Amino acid sequence: MKMVILPKESLPEFIGHLCPFGELHVPVKVSEKSYAFGRVNDLSDIELNYTRTILPLKKYVFKPVDVMFNFCAATGYETTVEETDAKRVIFGVHPCDIHGLKILDLVFGGKYVDGYYSARRNKAAIVGMDCIPDEFCFCRSTGTDFVDTGFDLFLSDIGASYLVRVGTSLGDDMIRAADSLLREVQEQDRQAYKRRSTQRRESFQTEVQLQELPEIMDLEYDSEVWRRVGDKCLSCGTCSMVCPTCYCYAVFDELDLAGGSGRRQRRWDSCLFKDYALVAGGHNFRPDRDSRIKNRYFHKQRGFVSQHGRPSCVGCGRCKVYCLVGIDIVEVIKELRSEIRV
Amino acid sequence: MAKPKVGTYGLTGCAGDQLVIINCEDELLEIAGALDIKSFSMAASGGDEDCPLDIVFVEGTVVQPEDERVLRWLRERAELLVAIGTCAVWGGLPAMKNEMRPEELRMSVYGPEGNTFQCVSPRPLSSFVKVDLAIPGCPVEKEQLLQGVASLLHGDLPQLPTYAVCTDCKMAEYPCLLVEQGWLCLGPITEAGCKARCPGYGRPCIGCRGPVQDANIASEVQVLQEKGFTWLDIQNRLWTFAAPAESLKIDFLKEGANA
Structure with missing residues (x-):
């Protein structure tokens, strides 16, 4: 896997280079104790020191309420997958949430592909970031505290820098766009990455046996x-x-007063x-x-x-x-x- | 198909639900085009008060014997009776002191001069007559009202939410005011449909839409007590809008509180 080093002071500039790849969504603080992925006007509003957002990434690919198609007795129906839905770069995603998306892929992208899901999923670039668990995290027990796939780029905090793993060709395009900010992995980075790995492993306060x-x-x-x-x-x-x-979702119709037309929708159930x-x-x-x-x-x-x-x-x-x-x-x-x- | 004949009436209440209909400004022409409005005294005087109705919308609570008479008269006139607003669906604010005898309550509010009118313990419409569709809310949500009308026009009943405000609150990704702030929030036991408007403004849910089906009141009461709220704080909040609801009956609550 291709890996490069991004000095921390270059992070804002690096994020700037990601913007041409899609609408940037980042973790932001929404209350004293809560965070959410969203848009920012100012890069300084990005809150990388978060543990979990209220909603996971499913809100982007499987919307809480979604119009499936419009129908009309006179003209039939037309599906409404938003072809124009913007490309998104979702930055700062933790491993558990990347695994969450991979599990949704199994469900919505398996034998019967869900077009509404895949249309948005295909337009979402994922830039992951590692994290230190709090007392509620038990992702080590579920085997989801690290990722090998499911990201375009993944940043690990190794002190003064991030070690950036490149997961896809899109990720490779991204680091090429930010080439001037990056350098090669050196000996001290290798040691720092291994120390980070141990530090993360030893930080878990909650463990549960899921075997058997x-x-x-x-x-x-x-x-x-x-x-x-x-x-x-x-x-x-x-x-x-x-x-x-x-x-799970529930399907329901919203009708127009005039009669004969409306919208079929789905909503999280x-x-x-x-x-x-x-x-x-x-x-x-x-x-x-x-x-x-x-x-x-x-x-x-x-x-x-x-x-x-x-x-x-x-x-x-x-x-x-x-x-x-x-x-x-x-x-x-x-x-x-x-x-x-x- | 002939347009359905409809009437809109208010029993004892603030008329806020009827006002919601009038406030459907963008849809008013469509409403008027789809319905043959026979009586709607808040919008126009001179309605037809004798004709049979296909649908009658009734807001407010039965507080006086006269309300009951009007309600029974409307029920006889109309094919379908739609209760609009929490007063009509659950008893609403007029019922918040239902643990007091009506005469005692009248005396405490109006003094001896109150003797000029009769009053009964306020109860929801469904405890007097058959209600075909109940749309709660204080006031009702415009979208739910319009969907209700649209469904009735299609010969169907609308699907109203059967889940709690928490669901809408989390769908909107609002921080939890009970978990995070320790506030007395009734979101977990209140019927959704308002898109968690109050939590969206940083205020806890006060239960104005009445209890959701299968509400776990005992567990809600327990968690609120653990957060430090007194029995009286909790009771007052629970009984503000839907005191006559079976799930909020005092014996059950005390059982939950002592559990």
Whole structure:
């Protein structure tokens, strides 16, 4: 893999060189404790010292609410994939969120390609950046604390500089555009990168064993844990909205008053909503909160493993940070494994 | 197809929901073109108060015996009855003191002079008559109202949100005011549809759209108590807009609070 060194003082200028490759989106501070990816007028508003944004990158490629097509009784329908959607460069993306996108790629870009997703995905350039975990991060346990693919460029903080890995030909074009700011990797950089790697590994405060978890979940299908968690759960949908890999959506029509025309839309859905598994005739497969939150865990940690060979959780910690009643995925898994009792 | 005959009426309330219809300025001509408006006293006097109606929109709460009489009369006149606004759907602000006897409450507000009118414990329209469609909100959201009308014109009922304000709040990527600020926010138990307007302005949800289906009130109460709110703070907030709601009944709440 091609690697180069970018001195930290050249970062603003380097970001300037990325702008011709698309609309720049960067992490910004939106409140005392929260961050979000967005546009900035001033490069000094970029907040690289963030751990996680409220929403992951899915908001760019799988919009919270999206028009799928317009319909009209007289003229038929026309799809509305935004061909004109701007190219984007999303800068400062952490490894867990890159893995989140890779998991969405499996779902939306697999056997049945989702055109709305892929149209935007193909126009998103990803410039990743490494990070130091906080107490909520458990991406080391999910194997998503580093990336080998899924980025155009990836910057690792090695002290006075960044080590820049080039992941794609587009990434190569980017560093060529910023050639004057970059230099070759030298001995001290190699040592610094290895020290950074150790430092990141040793910074993890949270660990959870995901090996054999699918079997343990099957064995603990009727566990008391689900009742306890179900009693607490507000079914508010927050965890699904902020999850990098929750991809369910509900489809609905918005009608025009004049009649005969409207828009078919889709909107993020959650398996925690009471009517998620409600079917025609009024039967609800998961009428209780216990069964709904169990379903969410089963899909992430068991069903997805059967289908794709890995859990769909990327260990970003968002569901724990933003859960209003403090439901902690790591604690739930440890309880299922009988490693702790609450 | 003949245009459906509609009427818009207000029981005891602030008329804010009817005002939302009038405020649909860009759509007013379309509305007038699609509906045969027989009576809408807030927009024009001289309506037809006798004809049968296809759809009647009713805002406000039953607070006096006269409200109940009007409501039953409207129900008999109309094929479909649409409750608009939180007062009509949940009882709204008039019902916030429903734990007091109506006479006692009247005395505390109007003194002995209040004796000139009768009052009952305010209750939502659905506790008196069949309601075909309930659109909550204080006031109703213009988009939901228009979608409601559009669906009815297509012979269907609209799909109103069945999820909580938190969902809209996170879709809009607003910082969580309960988690981050420790504020008394009712987002987790309140029906969405407002696009989390208040949290978007940095203010907590006060529950003006009433409880979402399957709201976990016990867990919400518990987390608010853990944040340091007193039983009275929580009760006052919960009962501001939807006190008659079954999920907010006091016994259940006390059970949750003691859990």
